[in-house]
Amino acid sequence: MSVKSPRGSEPRKRGRRAQVSPGESRDRIRRAALSLFAERGFAATTIRSVAHEADVDPALVMHFFGSKEQLFEACVEWPFDPDERIAAVAAGGLEGAGEQLVRLFLETWDADEGRNPIVALMRSALGQQASEHMLRDFLQVRLLVPLIQAFEIEDAELRAGLIASQLLGLGAARYLLRFDRLATLPPDDVIRWVAPTIQRYFAHPNPN
Structure with a gap:
């Protein structure tokens, strides 16, 4: 069984995820978020949609970034809080x-x-x-x-x-x-x- 990604790309197969390091997971989440924020904007992008795009659990997104606002700032790399x-x-x-x-x-x-x-x-x-x-x-x-x-x-x-x-x-x-x-x-x-x-x-x- 497969499910479509949020943007209608190739179906993502379910199954055991390959083991990746915390640094790789964080980078994958940031890349997925950057793509969605750029395409959809801040309001329409959710933690769940980022997690789906990065193929991780939403809890992992929150673990690394704390909130959608902090995730957005990590993507933009704004020089002040x-x-x-x-x-x-x-x-x-x-x-x-x-x-x-x-x-x-x-x-x-x-x-x-x-x-x-x-x-x-x-x-x-x-x-x-x-x-x-x-x-x-x-x-x-x-x-x-x-x-x-x-x-x-x-x-x-x-x-x-x-x-x-x-x-x-x-x-x-x-x-x-x-x-x-x-x-x-x-x-x-x-x-x-x-x-x-x-x-x-x-x-x-x-x-x-």
Whole structure:
């Protein structure tokens, strides 16, 4: 007897699984998750579907990664823990949220001189739908919407999209396209220019 994989690929035969090391199992799970997150997005991907794709028990996925959110972060290889950063920005209060968020992204980008997973994901998202899905879902689902909700502000998804448009535009212009003046502008100067716009998206009432 055989069952079809979730994506309609060749039937997967049931039977005794070959013995593999914990490291190999973890890598298999991560590869399966990366494929499903890229294809389906964060919301439609489940621990069970990842386990089925990797041909492992769902409990093993939880053993290695703890939650779907942590599995997603392992796939994206984001250079900071979003839960920790959300808590830190929220603790500073709404008034300074725009400045803190811009500073966070600039410090992250500049730490590796632009050679880090965020920039790599932005670069590949320009031409690859899978990378586009991963970048969008991480910014919206794991970082910006939860941060805005921490301040109990309405229109979280819309505000998250507007904030992301500024951060991604800044990242592309400063690190990918390298506009001369912007690419060499000191971080504190960039923050003074950009943070007020981000802050407006956080705090100003809906104009409608």
